[in-house]
Amino acid sequence: MIRLLLILLIALLVGTGLSLGLAYDLGYIRVSLGNYLIETNFWVGLGLIVVLVMLSLFLIGLLKRFRQGTGLMATWVSRGNERRARRRTTKGLLALAEGNWPRARKLLVSSANHADTPLINYLAAAQASFESGDHDSVDQLLRQAFESTPGSSLAVGLTQAQLQLAGNRLEQALATLLRLRKEAPHHPFVLKLLKNTYLRLEDWRELSKLLPDLRKRSVLTEKELDDLERQVWHNLLEQAAADCERRRKEDPEATLEPLTRLWDELPRFVRRDEYTIRDYAGLLARLGDEGQAETLLRKVLRNHWSDELINLYGRLEGHEPDEQLIIAEQWLKDRPNNPELLLALGRLSLRNELWGKAREYFETSLRLKRSRETLAELSRLNAHMGHEEASIKLLMQGLETDNGLPELPMPRA
Numbered sequence: 458m459i460r461l462l463l464i465l466l467i468a469l470l471v472g473t474g475l476s477l478g479l480a481y482d483l484g485y486i487r488v489s490l491g492n493y494l495i496e497t498n499f500w501v502g503l504g505l506i507v508v509l510v511m512l513s514l515f516l517i518g519l520l521k522r523f524r525q526g527t528g529l530m531a532t533w534v535s536r537g538n539e540r541r542a543r544r545r546t547t548k549g550l551l552a553l554a555e556g557n558w559p560r561a562r563k564l565l566v567s568s569a570n571h572a573d574t575p576l577i578n579y580l581a582a583a584q585a586s587f588e589s590g591d592h593d594s595v596d597q598l599l600r601q602a603f604e605s606t607p608g609s610s611l612a613v614g615l616t617q618a619q620l621q622l623a624g625n626r627l628e629q630a631l632a633t634l635l636r637l638r639k640e641a642p643h644h645p646f647v648l649k650l651l652k653n654t655y656l657r658l659e660d661w662r663e664l665s666k667l668l669p670d671l672r673k674r675s676v677l678t679e680k681e682l683d684d685l686e687r688q689v690w691h692n693l694l695e696q697a698a699a700d701c702e703r704r705r706k707e708d709p710e711a712t713l714e715p716l717t718r719l720w721d722e723l724p725r726f727v728r729r730d731e732y733t734i735r736d737y738a739g740l741l742a743r744l745g746d747e748g749q750a751e752t753l754l755r756k757v758l759r760n761h762w763s764d765e766l767i768n769l770y771g772r773l774e775g776h777e778p779d780e781q782l783i784i785a786e787q788w789l790k791d792r793p794n795n796p797e798l799l800l801a802l803g804r805l806s807l808r809n810e811l812w813g814k815a816r817e818y819f820e821t822s823l824r825l826k827r828s829r830e831t832l833a834e835l836s837r838l839n840a841h842m843g844h845e846e847a848s849i850k851l852l853m854q855g856l857e858t859d860n861g862l863p864e865l866p867m868p869r870a
Contacts, residue, residue, distance in 0.1 A: 546572050553581055558589035566598070575605040580616050587620045595620060611641055618650050622657075630654050649676050652685075661692045690727055691736050693719060698740040705744070713744055731763050738766075742773055751775035755784060764797040771801025778808045796826035803834060812842060 549564030562585040569578035579602030586594040596617075603613045614637045621630035634651045641647055648670055655664040668689065672682050697716040704711035720728070720737055727733055734757055741750035751773045754766055767788075775781040782805040785798070792798050803818035819835040822828075839845070 541568070541571070543568075543573065546578055549578070550581060553585055556588075558585045561585040562589070562591075562594075569601070569605070576602050576609050576612065579605060580613070583616060583620065587624065592624065611637060611644070614640075615646060615650070622650065622654065627654060627658055631658065643670070643674060645674050645676050648674060652676070659692070661689050661696065665689050665693065686727060687730060687732055690723060690733055694733075694736055694740055698744060701744055713741070713746060716740060716744070729761075731761070731766065735765060735769060738769060738773075742769075747773045748776040751781060755781075758788065762792070764795070767795075767797050767801050771804040774808060778805065781805055782809055782811075794825055796822040796828065796831070799825070800828075800831050800834065803831075807838070812838065816842070 545564045545568035549561050549568065552558075552561035552564060562582045565578045565582040565585065569575045569582070572578050579598050583595050583598040583602065586592070586598060599613055599617050602616075603609055614633055618630050618633040618637065621627075621633060630650075631654050634647060634654060637644070637647045638651065648667065652664065652667060652671060655661075655667065664685075668682075668686055671677060671685075677685065694716065697719045700715045701711070701713050704715075716737075723733070734753070738750040738754055741747070741753070751770065752775070754770045754773070755775075757763075758766055758770065767785075770785070773781075782802070785802050785805055789795075789798060789802065799818045799822035803815045803822065806812075806815035806818060816835065816838055819831055819838065823831045823835060836849075
């Protein structure tokens with residue numbers, strides 16, 4: 458309204474000026490255009506020029522308004538597309554959660570271009586394609602995810618690795634994770650997925666190299682790490698023992714160097730682990746070096762008592778069986794009522810051909826703990842000593858114990 462009044466005021470002033478100017482003759486204006494000649498009074502010509510200028514200004518303003526209106530229209534259309542993309546993305550994610558894979562993929566892909574976070578759309582669509590069995594589309598969608606968002610390499614790579622693991626494509630998953638580890642060497646989830654991959658590939662050597670980082674980055678709980686470390690070294694020891702067995706087949710005089718060298722490579726705290734010691738000593742005995750296994754267990758049992766290790770100790774034939782028995786009897790002074798030690802002493806007595814002493818140790822152990830193992834040893838000894846009735850009785854007790862038979866009336870012989 459103000460602008461209109463201003464224009465009318467200017468027009469009034471111009472008109473007034475022209476009417477006053479007409480009283481003074483300042484000449485005329487002549488304009489020649491080709492064959493046309495325009496001639497007018499000076500004041501009239503001036504008025505026409507002013508009108509043309511004002512008309513030009515008006516047209517320029519009109520054009521600006523039109524362009525602004527077009528921009529507003531484009532903004533309105535863009536916002537509408539974004540609202541629809543958000544709705545379709547939400548529906549797509551719901552479909553994904555509900556397991557409707559084809560619908561999820563369709564909604565997520567169709568709304569990706571106008572979505573606030575297209576990366577999420579493409580990653581979720583890749584998962585939907587994988588679940589629906591359309592594995593050919595997975596790599597394409599992951600590539601679109603990477604191209605849609607700068608700096609998304611890690612997120613896309615982790616999704617790719619998880620899908621490869623889920624599809625049992627272990628070698629491809631390993632390649633993806635090794636690339637990601639170069640990009641983010643200390644990322645906990647990368648380390649965890651790499652650990653899972655090595656486990657499934659049974660690559661114990663590479664997994665052993667990964668253990669320090671797993672512990673340093675607290676990827677697993679302490680118990681999980683201890684169990685994993687024990688599993689890793691157990692399998693590596695088994696592999697070394699198998700290597701020794703292959704060498705022995707080719708050369709009966711071959712040493713146990715692969716196994717003993719690996720034992721020396723173990724971290725100190727692992728070599729103190731009771732279960733790892735048991736595994737190593739058992740492997741030495743299996744490969745025929747019971748003397749070295751006995752020496753190891755003797756050193757361990759002096760400082761760290763273990764019923765499981767003393768059981769194994771009683772099964773071994775050391776370099777000097779008589780000295781082995783004497784050492785074990787010294788341990789009995791501190792543990793007179795330990796059934797596992799008494800069982801081991803009975804076996805060591807048998808190895809030294811001390812039949813009566815062996816029987817006493819077995820009977821004492823059996824009074825403290827009725828174990829199937831002790832029953833079997835005492836029954837076997839009685840049979841060889843001519844006490845067949847006692848042997849059969851012990852065997853029957855063992856059978857009843859093993860099979861969990863209830864107490865029932867029986868006929869007397």
